[in-house]
Amino acid sequence: MDKERKSDAYPHPSGGWGSLKAVAKILTQEKVVLKDSTVLLRQNKPNGFMCVSCSWAKPADPHTFEFCESGAKATAWDTTPKRVTRDFFHDHTVSELLTWHDHDLEEAGRLTEPLRYDASTDRYVPVSWQEAFDEIGRELIAMDPERVVFYTSGRASLETSYMLQLFARMYGTNNLPDSSNMCHESTSVGLKEAIGVGVGTVTLEDFEKTDLMFFFGQNVGTNSPRMLHPLQDARKRGVPIITFNPLREPGLISFTNPQSPVQMLSPGDTQISTQYHQVRTGGDTAAILGLCKAVISADDAAVAAGRARVLDAAFVREHTHGFEDFARYVRQAGWAEIERVSGLKRSDLERAADEYIKANAVIIHYGMGLTKHRLGVQNVRMLCNFLLLRGNVGKPGAGPSPVRGHSNVQGQRTVGITEKPELAPLDKLAGQFSFEPPRKKGMNTVEAFEAMVEGEVSAVINLGGNLVRSVPDRLQTEPAWGRLGLTVNVATKLNRSHLVHGTVSYVLPCLSRIEIDRQASGEQAVSMEDSTGCMHGSHGVTEPASADARSEPFIVAGIAKATLQARSKVNWDAWRDDYSKVREAIAETYPDIFHDFEARMWTPGGFPRPLPARERKWQTKSGKAEFAVPDSLGEDPDMVEREPGALRLMTLRSDSQFNTTIYGLDDRFRGIKGTRMVILMNREDIASHSLQEGEPITLQTIADDGIDRRVEGLRVVAYDIPPGCIAGYYPECNPLLPLWHYAKESKVPGAKSIPVRVVG
Template sequence: MSTRSGDLRIEDPSMPAGGWGSVSEVTTILLDQGVPLKDSRLLLKQNKPDGFACVSCAWAKPANPHPFEFCESGAKATAWETTSKTIDADFFERHTVTELESWDDHRLEDQGRLTVPLRYDAQTDRYQQIAWESAFAEIGAALRGLERKQVVFYSSGRASLETSYMYSLFARMYGNNNLPDSSNMCHESTSVGLQKTIGVPVGTVVLDDFEQTDCIFFFGQNVGVNSPRMLHQLQAARKRGVPIITFNPLRERGLVSFTNPQSPLEMLTGKETAISTQYHQVKPGGDTAAIMGLCKAIFALDDAARGAGQRVLDSAFLQEHTDGFDNFEAAVRACQWQDIERESGLLRNDLESAAAVYCAAKAVMAVYGMGLTQHRNGVQNVTMIVNLLLLRGNIGKPGAGVCPVRGHSNVQGQRTVGITEKPELAPLDKLKQQYGFEPPREAGMNTVEACEGILAGRVQAFIGLGGNFVRAVPERGLMEAAWRALPLTVQIATKLNRNHVIHGKASYILPCLGRIEIDRQAGGPQDVTVEDSTACMHGSRGMAEPVASTLRSEPAIVAGIAKATLAPNPRVDWDRWVADYGTVREAIAETYPEIFHDFNARMWTPGGFRKPIAASSRVWNTDSGKAVFTVPESLQGNPDLAGSPATLRLFTVRSDGQFNTTVYSHDDRFRGVYGSRMVLFMSRADMARHALAQGELVALRSAASDGVERRVDGLAIVPYDVPPGCIAGYFPELNGLIPLWHHAKESKVPAAKAIDVILERGGRPA
């Protein structure tokens, strides 16, 4: 069935992930972006040991890649970066910034690559071209005149290890640890939760574990949209008979079935691989309750086994390697099934069925994404994953472990080389010795704290190394107004986005080379490095001709600003670093010898070289020296916004046509939505309860009673299989409904996956 309302078309989605739909999408975007045949062949080098690392997601790069080691999302990202469309100074002669503010995200980025440095002119309301050296001099002069603690150095997660290292050093030499990044908006809950329970801030799983596992549990991660290359590992596991148990509010296509575009037989026959063997549509925010139910069922199975002189729990592992088990067991046994069912939205029998599969497996992996981390209890959700795995010793052995799936392509790596607001996580004493300056010891601002500082007027300048910060953060109404009062904003970018048209009083856009482009410096063509989701480091070599000769590389731009801002330091030769990125890697290796020894020699290792992950060897760098069981504080998914009968629980999702804030199209073929992103997914039962018809326009307003008006109009109702009392809509369009204070405890990740809202009929078109 297909219905149309204005630009919006709604169809019943039925296709698997991959297949001809994926091939069609890739072909369409290559043609739309005017990517010539010679550049489309770049896809053959994507994620290859001698090629370039995808600029999209951070999924692992295999040592023995497929002939086409790219997915639909990665191909879209490559087409988006190698587009033949460009923006020069003439573009801004035709369009005022006020006009551009009315354009949506897709239209802004679809104009093409930025090619010249720009400075905002308030008199004409236009960006005007400026010489590179003039831009650096003006930015440096402005930064020298500001209080050091009032400047924020943000990074998006796409910059290389080399750039990230230089950027973090620049910020600390400038005088602060204000280094928030996109981790603060997604997986900071992982970094906090895993560090305190198993002693490492990242996952323990590598690609080889997928070949040795005999059970996979999936929580809150849409593999078909956010990391489609993982579908190869999941399909191979399913063909071996490995059960995959999924907990996710929506039935996502990539977790239901997959047709491999690289298999001629599957493409010709339409053969599908069923991915999930059990699919449990947990209520948003109900993950802690669901995992408590799993654990409760596991204890019951262990009790029954004891009667026969056997054990389900790995008692030897628990005794030798864990701390806090008795308290956790007592909490699980005291927890009541009616509370678990109410908060999780799942039935006891279903949780017991999933627990039985878990207990029958010898090696279990737990894979999760932002569906667990972006909650008020996001850190608790992560520690509950650890609790579940520890019960049967499923950390630190082949085929088992915890696998958080990171988003942006080097978001994990930039933390490894110093991008952090937490001074205790940076080797400050080593930096002092290496570079002869006194690094700041005071904690910097994370993303939420940077927003609070901007709203309060404490932040005077924002330097953005990539990203679309003003669009990605919560509290859109207040943030955009406050952003305009910033004395200085500087954006290092490849494409135009909302962070450029919502600008500070003095605003600069500095266009950079993309990772896929050849980076020619004084020392010759340069390569860079990134870290993937499994903590493996990879080399990446640009292969496309730059879209314009006027672009500069990210390291060159960071160095240019640093030289114009800082007093000369004989131990930091910015020009030498820019001429030869190998010298930056030598500096990284000196700062982090345990991880990066012989960096230049190892960077092209097929499959990457992995940084030491102690928990993978059952070494626990915790206070107790053991893996730590934690007792959940509450089963409630949204403890601060207690729902009433009038409220619905909203959670935000990404579409098939986007990656993070980058919107490639207004279509989402996996959900049958075409032509618009201003939609609201609702169950037919809730539609009947509210007397709403498909396509009817509604508005949402926040249920928070803090005196701030948060509202989004013009949302068209789309019937979908959503848990009762819950609705879903797209990020970032619905970010304005999230209060800034509605974030994960401990990690301060915005709680975008459980937002209590009130629906109003007759919403005005957006």
């Protein structure tokens, strides 16, 4: 079995002492005293709260420390004693705060009371909750609902998300974009077309039954470190793990379990990847095509020789549609083109395919490295093609496993957060709440900002997140946000979206999921869906950061009541006071998923949503799982590299970051200290561009739309990345990503392959 070498930038396993030191550092930085740090012991536990960071599955039998480094950082970030009070805004104007680094804005601490922007002083000033609700309601009543956008970040609970989508539709719009539009919408579209469900089919139990796992474009070490525990268990029983990723990421190479005294006190670690293939940025379709070609070629040879089939011929015949067209395309594809586009050798792809052929049950994990491309949906469809060849969908230990980011980003879609009316149970909602929902398609995130730039959006209700920083083309979109008539930001901490304000602007401080939520009927619990489609209950364990902070359901109910008034038959006050009444409504709307919701939400390990594809029931156009022929091997037919020396930029996160939240300026896994303004570059490219390591450079986007997109002051760092490919941090490199550069079918921004040039 191959022994993968360590990363040059971080020649240690992930986890281990490095992880423990990082947790200790964030607890000290956020002044979380030792007695309060015990809150971590209740993280992802039945008697505690679900992590506010990633959405990875929560086991029925949790570890004593069922949190990872990333989760500990997120918890420390929320439980910090640092506060942003009215005195803070007395001391700092908005104009001054706009000059602060994003890290420093959030590092200032938790927001403590509702705020309204005062143009005469250029400051946010305190207001009462009722004043805020009343004015927001008056502003919304005066606006065309189709010009108002309701955005949801992935932290919002199932209860909050359900309330918000109902409010928006009663108000008169399907403009319900969310963070899925920015990452895994390619999954929602691609899996739905291929197997009839828009989510993965793998659960934690499948880890115990699989024979082989693949990773494509998912950095488990920084994005979902708790996933390393079941991966380590799988490796201990001999399950190979084959990784395709442009960068060599330590979390995908080896792991030392911080909870294992034996591993911590010995030089041993667990090798994660048994093969590691550094695919060229944008070469995923070509790489997967090579795998499929090797498998189909082996099957053709077996048929010719009268041996047992390599393909699961019975499954393909009974359960799939379109195989012959796909197989014809694969047989005609040339290895030279596959190698050129993927950047990988035929022999390496055949070596990976050999492991696939030997395995009975195969899981493919993937992340945004696969979805955030012009051909992101095609990438997902190609993974499905590969799985279907040997019947690796709908059986134990096998299936597609998209690893989601935010902690409830999948769940909010389950309860109706979608701009696509055909995906929402509008008829059911109409009967349940006695109103006529709008039927016109709403705007997704990219479409909302396209309309904003054109002056066709009047207001944004921003439920969590830092939307101004997270979207592409910041130099175009940020001024458009500032021209809005109304911006309402529900948040725990100050961020850039609050400072680039509309004419009327509110910042409304909400409770963290970690905090005790007391309402009129008593302490409340909320729920969320994890990445494997299981629902979990969660209740807070710490005192609120401020007596004037309010829960997200409270805030949504207050704005909805002030806006809809007599138009709504919903008793928003009752829902605000008792979230179990919201869950009753959810169960009535979605009985197949949420029947007996109140009782089942505390099931150890969560209760799973029904997914027909797990039972090989295919809710597709043909009634079978669908093979798809790719349109193109090249990553980007619309934005080709037109000049010598062009580079493909992929944006990525550091280990001190969760989405736009920056916990610190170091990235220990990549050897970066004290800055995020860096570009990781192959040494061959450094030499061919006559650059020196450490030299500052400017990058400019290669595009023909007349807009000069550039980022200056990026320091060159030599790194193990394929030639012609470079990497830089998100969101610092967002100005280089055109708003129109997105996945064709899903409109997910193509942040993982941006053609750029070095200038000046």
